[in-house]
Amino acid sequence: EAGVTQSPTHLIKTRGQQATLRCSPISGHTSVYWYQQALGLGLQFLLWYDEGEERNRGNFPPRFSGRQFPNYSSELNVNALELEDSALYLCASTRDPYQPQHFGDGTRLSIL
């Protein structure tokens, strides 16, 4: 069984630009979660998508947004990038909210 896959592995942007990160869940998983792992700040919950709908959102500004496609893959979009957005962005998926989350290897976003 293929795991959660994320692309790109690394992304370098400058302040003010927009970034798009992609995630493909494990086959059969319908829920996708996004987390931000910033240096020194641990893992912070960003967004949860299930069956194409945004179900829950963490304490992040509206310039962090995303969507889930009919095949359950997901995009995370970050607009008006700021230096503090530099972090590892992790995607996770589950078959249902009562099962443990399985994580991808992440996208390293660097803002110059």
Add this chain to the structure above:
Amino acid sequence: GNSVTQMEGPVTLSEEAFLTINCTYTATGYPSLFWYVQYPGEGLQLLLKATKADDKGSNKGFEATYRKETTSFHLEKGSVQVSDSAVYFCALSPEGGATNKLIFGTGTLLAVQP
């Protein structure tokens, strides 16, 4: 509110030493508890879990017991190996079993020396 507190790292041990990484939590209701491990350059992997009080999660020689009376979920291993070097995260799911929002501790770096 819900929170997880882990012991600060790094924890440096010699091979075959005994490991304890402390984790305590604050939560309403009946959370589920997890330990995740992150090897260098990789994402998080679920190491073990416990869904109710007195449950013991175990995997790859690691164990943790859900202690409601002390609100703790300490990770232990009897004999660590160099390959166990990684960052370990304690996490809770604040709803009864539903993991739609995991709350993580800050992580504890474990370095095992040969």
